[in-house]
Amino acid sequence: MPFSGASTSTTLLHSHVTDAVKAPSFIRLSGNVVLARSETLKIYAALGAVRALLKAGTVRPGDTLVDSSSGIYALALAMVCHRYGLRCHIVASTTVTPTIRAQLEILGATVDQMPPERDLRLDQHRRVARVQELLRVNPGMHWMRQYHDPVHYRGYREMAELVRQALPDAPLAVVASVGTGASSAGLIQPLREHDPATPLIGVQPFGSVSFGSERFQDPEAIIAGIGSAIPFDNVRHELYDRVHWMSFRHAMAGTVALMRAHAVFAGLSTGAAYLTALWEARRRPERTHLLVGADTGHRYVEQVFARHREAPDPGTLEPVEIGSLDELTPPWSTMRWARRGHPSPSAVVVGSRRPGPSAGRPAGRG
Incomplete structure:
Protein backbone atom coordinates (compact mmCIF):
# COMPACT_ATOMS: atom_id res chain seq x y z
CA MET A 1 0.00 0.00 0.00
CA PRO A 2 1.49 3.39 -0.96
CA PHE A 3 2.15 5.93 1.76
CA SER A 4 -0.93 8.12 2.10
CA GLY A 5 1.11 11.31 1.92
CA ALA A 6 2.77 10.42 -1.38
CA SER A 7 2.14 12.47 -4.49
CA THR A 8 2.91 11.99 -8.15
CA SER A 9 4.41 14.46 -10.57
CA THR A 10 5.09 14.62 -14.27
CA THR A 11 8.74 14.22 -15.22
CA LEU A 12 9.92 17.08 -17.41
CA LEU A 13 13.00 17.20 -19.60
CA HIS A 14 14.63 20.65 -19.45
CA SER A 15 16.96 22.14 -22.02
CA HIS A 16 18.87 24.20 -19.44
CA VAL A 17 19.32 24.09 -15.68
CA THR A 18 17.69 27.52 -15.25
CA ASP A 19 14.34 25.97 -16.18
CA ALA A 20 14.91 23.15 -13.70
CA VAL A 21 15.67 25.34 -10.68
CA LYS A 22 13.42 28.35 -11.18
CA ALA A 23 10.02 26.89 -10.26
CA PRO A 24 9.30 26.86 -6.52
CA SER A 25 8.04 23.86 -4.59
CA PHE A 26 4.86 24.59 -2.64
CA ILE A 27 4.84 23.11 0.88
CA ARG A 28 1.91 23.50 3.27
CA LEU A 29 3.41 24.30 6.67
CA SER A 30 0.07 24.68 8.45
CA GLY A 31 -3.58 25.20 7.62
CA LEU A 41 14.39 32.72 -6.56
CA LYS A 42 16.32 35.34 -8.51
CA ILE A 43 16.45 33.10 -11.56
CA TYR A 44 13.05 34.66 -12.32
CA ALA A 45 14.49 38.18 -12.08
CA ALA A 46 17.53 37.41 -14.23
CA LEU A 47 15.65 35.36 -16.85
CA GLY A 48 12.86 37.89 -17.22
CA ALA A 49 15.26 40.80 -17.51
CA VAL A 50 17.72 39.19 -19.93
CA ARG A 51 14.97 37.87 -22.19
CA ALA A 52 13.41 41.34 -22.37
CA LEU A 53 16.79 42.96 -23.13
CA LEU A 54 17.59 40.42 -25.85
CA LYS A 55 14.15 40.82 -27.44
CA ALA A 56 14.52 44.62 -27.47
CA GLY A 57 18.02 44.38 -28.98
CA THR A 58 19.48 46.23 -26.00
CA VAL A 59 21.98 43.41 -25.57
CA ARG A 60 23.17 40.74 -27.99
CA PRO A 61 24.96 37.39 -27.56
CA GLY A 62 28.60 38.07 -26.74
CA ASP A 63 27.87 41.29 -24.82
CA THR A 64 28.97 41.66 -21.21
CA LEU A 65 26.40 42.14 -18.45
CA VAL A 66 27.63 43.62 -15.19
CA ASP A 67 26.05 44.05 -11.79
CA SER A 68 26.65 44.16 -8.07
CA SER A 69 25.38 41.33 -5.88
CA SER A 70 25.56 39.73 -2.45
CA GLY A 71 25.53 36.31 -4.11
CA ILE A 72 22.17 34.89 -5.17
CA TYR A 73 21.47 37.31 -8.03
CA ALA A 74 25.09 36.93 -9.16
CA LEU A 75 24.67 33.18 -9.52
CA ALA A 76 21.31 33.57 -11.25
CA ILE A 90 30.02 40.46 -11.02
CA VAL A 91 31.07 43.03 -8.44
CA ALA A 92 30.62 40.80 -5.43
CA SER A 93 29.85 41.70 -1.85
CA THR A 94 32.27 40.75 0.87
CA THR A 95 29.52 38.30 1.98
CA VAL A 96 29.78 36.17 -1.19
CA ALA A 109 31.91 35.07 -14.89
CA THR A 110 34.59 37.58 -13.98
CA VAL A 111 34.39 38.33 -10.26
CA ASP A 112 35.48 41.51 -8.47
CA GLN A 113 35.00 40.81 -4.77
CA MET A 114 35.13 43.57 -2.22
CA PRO A 115 37.67 43.08 0.62
CA PRO A 116 36.37 41.99 4.04
CA GLU A 117 34.23 44.74 5.55
CA ARG A 118 32.03 44.57 8.65
CA ASP A 119 30.03 47.63 7.60
CA LEU A 120 27.63 46.43 4.88
CA ARG A 121 26.71 50.05 4.13
CA LEU A 122 30.28 50.72 3.04
CA ASP A 123 30.32 47.41 1.16
CA GLN A 124 27.28 48.40 -0.93
CA HIS A 125 28.60 51.88 -1.68
CA ARG A 126 31.97 50.48 -2.73
CA ARG A 127 30.32 47.97 -5.05
CA VAL A 128 28.29 50.65 -6.80
CA ALA A 129 31.39 52.82 -7.19
CA ARG A 130 33.25 49.87 -8.71
CA VAL A 131 30.47 49.21 -11.23
CA GLN A 132 30.53 52.86 -12.29
CA GLU A 133 34.31 52.69 -12.68
CA LEU A 134 33.97 49.60 -14.91
CA LEU A 135 31.38 51.36 -17.07
CA ARG A 136 33.66 54.35 -17.60
CA VAL A 137 36.46 52.06 -18.79
CA ASN A 138 34.16 49.66 -20.70
CA PRO A 139 31.19 51.68 -22.02
CA GLY A 140 29.99 48.65 -24.01
CA MET A 141 29.09 46.77 -20.82
CA HIS A 142 25.41 46.67 -19.91
CA TRP A 143 24.65 47.47 -16.26
CA MET A 144 21.75 45.26 -15.18
CA ARG A 145 20.81 47.51 -12.22
CA GLN A 146 18.94 44.80 -10.36
CA TYR A 147 18.21 47.34 -7.62
CA HIS A 148 16.67 49.94 -9.91
CA ASP A 149 15.48 48.62 -13.29
CA PRO A 150 11.85 47.37 -13.18
CA VAL A 151 12.64 44.98 -16.04
CA HIS A 152 13.48 42.60 -13.18
CA TYR A 153 9.78 42.39 -12.25
CA ARG A 154 8.86 40.63 -15.47
CA GLY A 155 9.94 37.09 -14.74
CA TYR A 156 7.83 36.88 -11.58
CA ARG A 157 4.57 36.91 -13.54
CA GLU A 158 5.30 33.29 -14.40
CA MET A 159 5.72 32.51 -10.71
CA ALA A 160 2.44 34.26 -9.91
CA GLU A 161 0.68 31.94 -12.36
CA LEU A 162 2.21 28.91 -10.61
CA VAL A 163 0.93 30.28 -7.29
CA ARG A 164 -2.58 30.56 -8.69
CA GLN A 165 -2.40 27.01 -10.06
CA ILE A 188 2.04 40.91 -6.00
CA GLN A 189 0.98 42.94 -9.04
CA PRO A 190 -0.27 39.99 -11.15
CA LEU A 191 -1.81 38.39 -8.05
CA ARG A 192 -3.76 41.61 -7.39
CA GLU A 193 -5.16 41.50 -10.93
CA HIS A 194 -7.31 38.64 -9.59
CA ASP A 195 -7.72 39.89 -5.99
CA PRO A 196 -6.86 43.57 -5.44
CA ALA A 197 -7.20 43.09 -1.68
CA THR A 198 -4.25 40.63 -1.50
CA PRO A 199 -2.02 41.93 1.31
CA LEU A 200 1.74 42.22 0.87
CA ILE A 201 3.75 41.94 4.09
CA GLY A 202 7.41 42.94 3.85
CA SER A 208 17.94 49.11 6.26
CA VAL A 209 17.11 52.41 4.56
CA SER A 210 14.23 50.97 2.52
CA PHE A 211 11.63 51.43 5.26
CA GLY A 212 13.28 53.97 7.50
CA SER A 213 15.28 51.98 10.07
CA GLU A 214 18.73 53.22 9.04
CA ARG A 215 19.39 54.80 12.43
CA PHE A 216 19.75 51.32 13.95
CA GLN A 217 22.70 48.95 13.76
CA ASP A 218 22.61 45.21 14.29
CA PRO A 219 26.22 44.04 14.70
CA GLU A 220 25.32 40.45 13.77
CA ALA A 221 23.22 41.34 10.73
CA ILE A 222 24.22 39.33 7.67
CA ILE A 223 20.82 39.39 5.96
CA ALA A 224 22.29 40.76 2.75
CA GLY A 225 19.26 39.83 0.64
CA ILE A 226 16.58 41.35 2.87
CA GLY A 227 17.59 44.99 3.45
CA SER A 228 19.62 47.78 1.94
CA ALA A 229 22.14 50.42 2.92
CA ILE A 230 21.27 52.51 -0.16
CA PRO A 231 17.88 53.44 -1.69
CA PHE A 232 16.52 50.92 -4.21
CA ASP A 233 14.10 52.22 -6.84
CA ASN A 234 12.65 48.72 -7.32
CA VAL A 235 11.22 48.87 -3.80
CA ARG A 236 7.65 50.01 -4.47
CA HIS A 237 6.60 51.18 -1.02
CA GLU A 238 3.01 51.79 -2.11
CA LEU A 239 2.52 48.05 -2.68
CA TYR A 240 3.04 47.02 0.97
CA ASP A 241 0.24 46.65 3.51
CA ARG A 242 2.39 45.87 6.55
CA VAL A 243 6.11 45.88 7.35
CA HIS A 244 8.07 43.91 9.97
CA TRP A 245 11.56 44.86 11.17
CA MET A 246 13.56 42.02 12.72
CA SER A 247 16.94 41.50 14.36
CA PHE A 248 19.43 38.84 13.33
CA ARG A 249 18.69 36.76 16.45
CA HIS A 250 14.97 36.65 15.70
CA ALA A 251 15.61 35.80 12.04
CA MET A 252 17.93 33.05 13.25
CA ALA A 253 15.15 31.72 15.50
CA GLY A 254 12.77 31.54 12.55
CA THR A 255 15.36 29.87 10.30
CA VAL A 256 16.19 27.15 12.83
CA ALA A 257 12.50 26.66 13.71
CA LEU A 258 11.60 26.18 10.04
CA MET A 259 14.07 23.33 9.75
CA ARG A 260 13.22 21.83 13.13
CA ALA A 261 9.47 21.84 12.52
CA HIS A 262 9.34 21.16 8.78
CA ALA A 263 12.82 19.87 7.74
CA VAL A 264 13.19 22.87 5.40
CA PHE A 265 16.80 24.04 5.01
CA ALA A 266 16.34 27.66 3.94
CA GLY A 267 18.17 30.97 4.05
CA LEU A 268 18.03 33.59 6.78
CA SER A 269 15.57 35.85 4.96
CA THR A 270 13.18 32.90 4.64
CA GLY A 271 13.50 32.27 8.38
CA ALA A 272 12.64 35.89 9.15
CA ALA A 273 9.65 35.70 6.82
CA TYR A 274 8.58 32.40 8.43
CA LEU A 275 8.49 33.96 11.90
CA THR A 276 6.50 36.84 10.42
CA ALA A 277 4.09 34.52 8.59
CA LEU A 278 3.31 32.56 11.75
CA TRP A 279 2.34 35.79 13.54
CA GLU A 280 0.35 37.14 10.59
CA ALA A 281 -1.49 33.84 10.02
CA ARG A 282 -2.79 33.84 13.58
CA ARG A 283 -4.20 37.32 13.07
CA ARG A 284 -5.80 36.65 9.67
CA PRO A 285 -6.86 33.00 9.60
CA GLU A 286 -9.18 33.61 6.66
CA ARG A 287 -6.23 34.07 4.26
CA THR A 288 -3.59 31.60 3.14
CA HIS A 289 -0.22 33.18 3.85
CA LEU A 290 2.21 32.52 1.01
CA LEU A 291 5.72 32.59 2.45
CA VAL A 292 8.33 33.36 -0.23
CA GLY A 293 11.52 31.36 0.35
CA ALA A 294 14.29 32.88 -1.73
CA ASP A 295 17.12 30.37 -1.36
CA THR A 296 18.56 27.43 0.55
CA GLU A 302 28.41 28.65 10.03
CA GLN A 303 26.60 31.83 11.06
CA VAL A 304 23.18 30.27 11.71
CA PHE A 305 22.77 26.51 11.56
CA ALA A 306 25.96 25.59 13.42
CA ARG A 307 24.73 27.89 16.22
CA HIS A 308 21.24 26.38 16.39
CA ARG A 309 21.45 25.85 20.15
CA GLU A 310 21.69 29.64 20.57
CA ALA A 311 18.46 30.29 18.70
CA PRO A 312 15.62 31.69 20.84
CA ASP A 313 12.38 29.72 21.12
CA PRO A 314 10.12 31.28 18.45
CA GLY A 315 7.08 30.58 20.61
CA THR A 316 8.30 33.21 23.07
CA LEU A 317 8.79 35.96 20.46
CA GLU A 318 6.26 38.66 19.63
CA PRO A 319 6.62 41.95 17.76
CA VAL A 320 5.94 45.38 19.17
CA GLU A 321 3.14 47.00 17.17
CA ILE A 322 4.00 50.62 16.42
CA GLY A 323 2.15 53.57 14.96
CA SER A 324 5.07 55.51 13.49
CA LEU A 325 8.68 55.01 12.50
CA ASP A 326 9.73 57.10 15.48
CA GLU A 327 8.54 54.19 17.66
CA LEU A 328 10.71 51.53 15.98
CA THR A 329 12.04 49.18 18.65
CA PRO A 330 14.45 46.25 18.24
CA PRO A 331 14.42 43.31 18.22
CA TRP A 332 11.06 43.05 16.38
CA SER A 333 8.61 45.75 15.40
CA THR A 334 5.67 45.77 13.02
CA MET A 335 3.54 48.54 11.55
CA ARG A 336 0.54 48.79 9.27
CA TRP A 337 2.02 50.42 6.19
CA ALA A 338 -1.30 50.81 4.34
CA ARG A 339 0.27 51.10 0.87
CA ARG A 340 1.92 54.45 1.50
CA GLY A 341 4.79 55.90 -0.45
CA HIS A 342 8.44 56.27 0.51
CA PRO A 343 9.04 56.87 4.26
CA SER A 344 10.19 60.47 4.08
CA PRO A 345 10.17 62.22 6.45
CA SER A 346 10.83 59.41 8.88
CA ALA A 347 7.78 59.86 11.07
CA VAL A 348 5.19 58.07 8.92
CA VAL A 349 2.14 57.85 11.17
CA VAL A 350 -0.69 55.34 10.87
CA GLY A 351 -3.75 57.12 9.52
CA SER A 352 -1.82 59.80 7.58
CA ARG A 353 -2.06 58.51 4.04
CA ARG A 354 0.70 59.95 1.90
CA PRO A 355 0.57 59.65 -1.87
CA GLY A 356 3.10 57.16 -3.21
CA PRO A 357 5.22 57.51 -6.33
CA SER A 358 3.47 56.61 -9.55
CA ALA A 359 3.62 53.06 -10.89
CA GLY A 360 5.51 54.26 -13.92
CA ARG A 361 8.29 56.12 -12.18
CA PRO A 362 11.66 55.86 -13.93
CA ALA A 363 14.43 53.66 -12.60
CA GLY A 364 17.16 55.45 -10.69
CA ARG A 365 20.77 55.71 -11.74
CA GLY A 366 22.09 53.64 -8.80
Missing part, protein backbone atom coordinates in the same frame (compact mmCIF):
# COMPACT_ATOMS: atom_id res chain seq x y z
CA ASN A 32 -3.05 28.73 6.32
CA VAL A 33 0.73 28.99 5.77
CA VAL A 34 2.26 27.73 2.51
CA LEU A 35 5.95 28.00 1.68
CA ALA A 36 7.04 28.68 -1.90
CA ARG A 37 10.51 27.15 -1.56
CA SER A 38 13.09 28.13 -4.17
CA GLU A 39 16.60 26.95 -4.77
CA THR A 40 17.37 30.40 -6.13
CA LEU A 77 22.71 36.11 -13.72
CA ALA A 78 25.76 33.95 -14.46
CA MET A 79 23.51 30.96 -15.16
CA VAL A 80 21.30 33.00 -17.49
CA CYS A 81 24.35 34.42 -19.28
CA HIS A 82 25.59 30.85 -19.71
CA ARG A 83 22.25 29.96 -21.28
CA TYR A 84 22.17 32.86 -23.76
CA GLY A 85 25.83 33.19 -24.71
CA LEU A 86 26.48 36.41 -22.80
CA ARG A 87 29.51 37.41 -20.77
CA CYS A 88 29.05 38.18 -17.08
CA HIS A 89 30.98 40.45 -14.71
CA THR A 97 30.92 32.74 -0.06
CA PRO A 98 33.76 30.69 -1.63
CA THR A 99 31.12 28.18 -2.78
CA ILE A 100 29.24 30.80 -4.79
CA ARG A 101 32.43 32.40 -6.07
CA ALA A 102 33.71 29.06 -7.36
CA GLN A 103 30.44 28.49 -9.23
CA LEU A 104 30.59 31.96 -10.76
CA GLU A 105 34.14 31.43 -12.00
CA ILE A 106 33.37 27.99 -13.48
CA LEU A 107 30.38 29.52 -15.29
CA GLY A 108 32.80 31.98 -16.89
CA ALA A 166 -1.21 25.65 -6.70
CA LEU A 167 -3.72 27.66 -4.65
CA PRO A 168 -6.56 28.34 -7.10
CA ASP A 169 -9.35 29.17 -4.65
CA ALA A 170 -7.45 30.51 -1.67
CA PRO A 171 -7.56 34.19 -0.70
CA LEU A 172 -3.87 34.97 -0.29
CA ALA A 173 -1.53 37.15 1.73
CA VAL A 174 2.09 37.33 0.55
CA VAL A 175 4.91 37.42 3.12
CA ALA A 176 8.34 38.18 1.67
CA SER A 177 11.66 39.78 2.47
CA VAL A 178 11.93 43.18 0.79
CA GLY A 179 15.49 43.05 -0.54
CA THR A 180 15.71 44.68 -3.95
CA GLY A 181 11.92 44.89 -4.14
CA ALA A 182 11.76 43.07 -7.49
CA SER A 183 10.25 39.78 -6.31
CA SER A 184 7.64 41.51 -4.13
CA ALA A 185 6.50 43.89 -6.86
CA GLY A 186 6.79 41.31 -9.63
CA LEU A 187 4.69 38.79 -7.71
CA VAL A 203 10.26 41.92 6.16
CA GLN A 204 13.26 44.15 6.86
CA PRO A 205 16.35 44.04 9.08
CA PHE A 206 17.09 46.91 11.42
CA GLY A 207 19.56 49.23 9.70
CA GLY A 297 20.54 27.64 3.77
CA HIS A 298 23.96 26.71 2.43
CA ARG A 299 25.58 30.12 2.81
CA TYR A 300 24.36 30.40 6.41
CA VAL A 301 25.75 27.14 7.78
